Amino acid sequence: QMRFLLLFSRQGKLRLQKWFTPMSDREKKKIIREMTSMVLSRQPRSCNFLHWKDLKIIYKRYASLYFCLAVENQENELLALEVIHRYVELLDKYFGNVCELDIIFNFEKAYFILDEFLMGGEIQETSKQTVNRCIEASDMLQEGTPSRRAALDWAGLS
Secondary structure (H helix, E strand, O other): EEEEEEEEEEOOOOEEEOOOOOOOHHHHHHHHHHHHHHHOOOOOOOOOEEEEEEEEEEEEEEEOOOEEEEOOOOHHHHHHHHHHHHHHHHHHHHHOOOHOOOOOOOHHHHHHHHHHHHHHEOOOOOOHOOOOOOOHHHHHHHHHOOHHHHHHHHOOOO
């Protein structure tokens, strides 16, 4: 079970946050502050796994962004790293070599992609092709295609 996913820059600016368990805003802000300072203070060649309270923190840096995922202690760290990598692959496929500015200016699409991939702290869909088809179908609907049914048929979801 995942608890939260954070994306932040090398400067510590939060770019995306997804919470899979209910928490107060005060708790969230405290966790964000702790996670950014903990991860950013580590040496570049350090292990990407941390123990924090009763959770495991798994993080990975891609270009100028850190992807930080908190999972329960009994969860597999390598699977969590794979979840992070799969999300980055989905972002890369959509944005074409995703960068920090893509996340900043298209945060709603980054959240949508994340929601197509993860739901409630669990992997919803493992197939990159299926997730990409859902994203493309959503884009077609937003662009004003003739009918919702045509977009769903095109994506193979009807």
